[in-house]
Amino acid sequence: MMRTGTIFLLLTAVVACNQYRGLPEPEADNDWKVRPLQAQPQDLSGDPQRGLEYLIYGDYIGSGIPFEFLEKKLGDFQDTVLAREGNNRRLPYTFNAFSAPNGVEVVSGNCFTCHAGELNGEIVLGLGNSRSDFQDRMTFQARMMNFFVKLKYGKKKPERVAFNDFGHYYKAMAPKVQTDNPGVNPAFRLEEACANFRDPVDLTYRKDAHFRSMKYTLASDVPPLWNLDKKPALYYNGMGRGAFTKLLMQAAVLGIPDSTQARLVHERFHDVVAWAASLQPPAYPQQINPAMAATGQELFEEHCSKCHGSYGEDEHYPGKLVSLEVVKTDPYYARYFSSASGLADWYNRSWFARSAPQSRLYPSDGYMAPPLDGIWATAPYLHNGSVPDLESLLDSSQRPTYWQRRPGSHSYDYERLGWQYGVPAKGKGQQVYDTTLPGYGNQGHYFGDELSREERRAVIEYLKTL
Secondary structure, rough: OHHHHHHHHHHHHHHHHHHHHHOOOOOOOOOOOOEOOOOOOOOOOOOOHHHHHHHHOOOOOOOOOOHHHHHHHOOOOOOOOOOOOOOHHHHOOOEEEOOOOOOOOEEEHHHHHOOOOEEEEEEOOOOOOOOOOOOOHHHOOOHHHHHHHHHHOOOOOOOOHHHHHHHHHHHHHHHHHHOOOOEEOOOOHHHHHHHHHHHOOOOEEEOOOOOOOOOOOEEEOOOOOOHHEEEEEOOOOOEEEEEEEHHHHHHHHOOOOOHHHHHHHHHHHHHHHHHHHHOOOOOOOOOOOOOHHHHHHHHHHHHOEEEEEEEEOOOEEEEEEEHHHHHOOEEEEEOOOOOOOHHHHHHHHOOOHHHHOOOEEEEEEEOOOOOOOOOHHOOOEEOOOOEHHHHHHHEEEOOEEEEOOOOOOOOEEEEEEEEEEEOOHHHHOOOOOOOOOOOOOOOOHHHHHHHOHHHHHHHHHHOOOO
């Protein structure tokens, strides 16, 4: 019995070591503390309504599962969220039916898989989806999907041709996006996996990978889109520079056949960026104490505005990148892209960077201090979604090591500003966030600790007004 237990522990240790192989060193050699990022002019002249229509009907993924293949499985389902027309009315709001380049109608996920969240029973477009769960392996699902589509449609059938690109990249992506925590989103792992099998110049599929990627998945919370027009750069580490039209269409690597199709998608993303820039955050739905909020505003402007900006009539957002040495939040997400991932190198040699308008990825060992419009609705907090509410963010002694979100979108704490949660015994159970895992720590951003409890409550009251 003793020998069996010892062998089991050794095997567990070996698996853990293999899982974390490729993680970068957490310590960054920063020779800087705070960097203001220079804003670059963005084209916001598109039509917001056309942008929304493209998001909910459009072909930006390029390929997918033949609609005919899925039709019988859809039953009598009706889309009541977007109230769409045609075959899209038979799909959940997170999927689009569209024509592939060869004219076959296919189905694939859309941007609202990640960029729409549910709050108090309502779907809010532009709010990050913090309820997604990528903890289950998708490899078997990818194999079965490829097997049955290919079984039904011969090699030269137009349905098979319309599926092929999506099938290739879904198969490449599936083993790379499994996460060890609920609610986090592996968007860059998806892009990394798909880009790894694309020619950077013409974006066509290739069988051999460009670079090695580690097994362990570092994922993040999904930020809201309604702050887009304030930002000088995109993504938590500020690495997305240049044309937002290019940076926001990167989900297209999951299925577009080549750069010819990418150009057509890009033409439509001028409208998409205009739609995102037109978004306004939802208003806090309950009573706000005006006197307390006024006190909170004074405290915020004294302690927080240098990084997070000012709000109201004289709004100003400084767009600062804060080094890991200063912010002290979990370093692995930033460190992975600055020192271990091959994505930035591929991207900066690719069609995205070399064709006009240009965009590039410049990873740094730090995180952007984001604008805080609508922050009351965007729990959980920090780049990795490791802190369930704002009260815990401003008082680090309250942050739970393990926490389990209450089910349902009505389980929101409107005073602490975040999700209601329980602390599970021994950190076990369904939908438990484990902050002891690499990349998912809840440390750092200790700036609120220097305030008194009353001062923190006042700051939170003010944040309800944004």
